[in-house]
Amino acid sequence: MTTPITLPLPATVNCSILFPGVPLLERPARAAAAGFDAVEFWWPFDRSVPDDREVEEFVTAVSDAGVVLSGLNFSxxxxxxxxxxxxSDPARSSEFADNVDVAVGIGARLGTVGFNALYGKRLPGVTAEAQDELAARNLALAGRAAAGIGAVALLEPISGVEGYPxxxxxxxxxxxxRVGSPDVRLLLDVFHLGxxxxxxxxxxxxxxxxIGHVQVAxxxxxxxxxxGDLPVAALLDQVAAAGYRGRIGLEYAPVTQDPFGWIASKESST
Structure with a gap:
C-alpha cells in the first residue's frame, strides 16, 4: 500500500461490491459502523420490478443504518x-420504464442523487443504430424521472464485457x-477507464x-x-480542482485486511 490518501470530497460506499460475505441488507450498517454516512448500490433485486416487501426491506435496511442512499443503479x-x-434492448423498453419508476421511488425516500443506467450489450438481430436511438430515448426518460426528485441519470463506460459499446x-x-439533456451525466469510473x-x-x-459521479478502484x-498502478490521489485532486462537488464512490473488491486503510482519516470521508 502507498501513503494513505486524504479524500478531497465526501465518500460513498458501494455496498454491492464491498463487504463480501456479509448479507446484502446488513451492509449499510457495516458502512455506517466504518464511519461513512452514504452508500450506493447496484440494482439490489433479482428482477426489474420487485415486490413491495422486497422494496420495504431494502429501504428499511438503509434508513435504519442512518445512511443516505446516494446512488442506485437501474436494473x-x-x-x-x-x-x-x-x-438499449427493444424487447425490454417497457420493463426499463417500469424499473425507472421503482428506482426513483426508492431514491425519493432515501436521498438518492444519481441513478446509473447500464447501456446494454450489442444484440444480435438489432442494428446498432436502432439500439442507440432507443437508448437515447430511454436515457431521456430516466433523466426526466430523476430530475423530478432533484437527481440525475448517469451513464458510464465499463470494462471486461464483450459487446458493450x-x-x-x-x-x-x-x-x-445525442440525448441532449442536462439531466443525464457522465459517471467517470477511473478503474474502467484505466x-x-x-x-x-x-x-x-x-x-x-x-461528470455527474466519480467512482474509484x-x-x-x-x-x-x-x-495497483493508478494515481488515485492525483486523480481525485484533479476532479475536485475541476469543479466536481459530488461524492467519491468507493467501488472496489477489497484485497487487504482493512478495506478503508488507504484513507488518511475517516473525518475526510464523511
Missing part, C-alpha cells in the same frame, strides 16, 4: 448471466450529446463539465487504491 438485467443493462469517456459523452486504456486524467480534463485488479 442491469440478468447480471450473473452476463447482461449489462436493458436500456461504451469503453471510453468519449463514447459515453457522445451518447449524452483498464480500457482511456487515461482518466485526460478524461477529467476534457469532460469535467459533464485501482487497476489492474479492481482492489482498493494503493493496490
Amino acid at each position: 442491469g438485467g440478468d447480471m450473473p448471466a452476463g447482461e449489462r443493462g436493458i436500456l 461504451l469503453l471510453t469517456a468519449a463514447d459515453a459523452v457522445a451518447v449524452l450529446d 483498464v480500457n486504456g482511456d487515461d482518466p486524467a485526460v478524461a477529467i480534463e476534457r469532460f469535467a463539465d459533464r 485501482d487497476a489492474p485488479g479492481r482492489g482498493e487504491p494503493g493496490t
Whole structure:
C-alpha cells in the first residue's frame, strides 16, 4: 500500500461490491459502523420490478443504518448471466420504464442523487443504430424521472464485457450529446477507464463539465487504491480542482485486511 490518501470530497460506499460475505441488507450498517454516512448500490433485486416487501426491506435496511442512499443503479438485467443493462434492448423498453419508476421511488425516500443506467450489450438481430436511438430515448426518460426528485441519470463506460459499446469517456459523452439533456451525466469510473486504456486524467480534463459521479478502484485488479498502478490521489485532486462537488464512490473488491486503510482519516470521508 502507498501513503494513505486524504479524500478531497465526501465518500460513498458501494455496498454491492464491498463487504463480501456479509448479507446484502446488513451492509449499510457495516458502512455506517466504518464511519461513512452514504452508500450506493447496484440494482439490489433479482428482477426489474420487485415486490413491495422486497422494496420495504431494502429501504428499511438503509434508513435504519442512518445512511443516505446516494446512488442506485437501474436494473442491469440478468447480471450473473452476463447482461449489462436493458436500456438499449427493444424487447425490454417497457420493463426499463417500469424499473425507472421503482428506482426513483426508492431514491425519493432515501436521498438518492444519481441513478446509473447500464447501456446494454450489442444484440444480435438489432442494428446498432436502432439500439442507440432507443437508448437515447430511454436515457431521456430516466433523466426526466430523476430530475423530478432533484437527481440525475448517469451513464458510464465499463470494462471486461464483450459487446458493450461504451469503453471510453468519449463514447459515453457522445451518447449524452445525442440525448441532449442536462439531466443525464457522465459517471467517470477511473478503474474502467484505466483498464480500457482511456487515461482518466485526460478524461477529467476534457469532460469535467459533464461528470455527474466519480467512482474509484485501482487497476489492474479492481482492489482498493494503493493496490495497483493508478494515481488515485492525483486523480481525485484533479476532479475536485475541476469543479466536481459530488461524492467519491468507493467501488472496489477489497484485497487487504482493512478495506478503508488507504484513507488518511475517516473525518475526510464523511
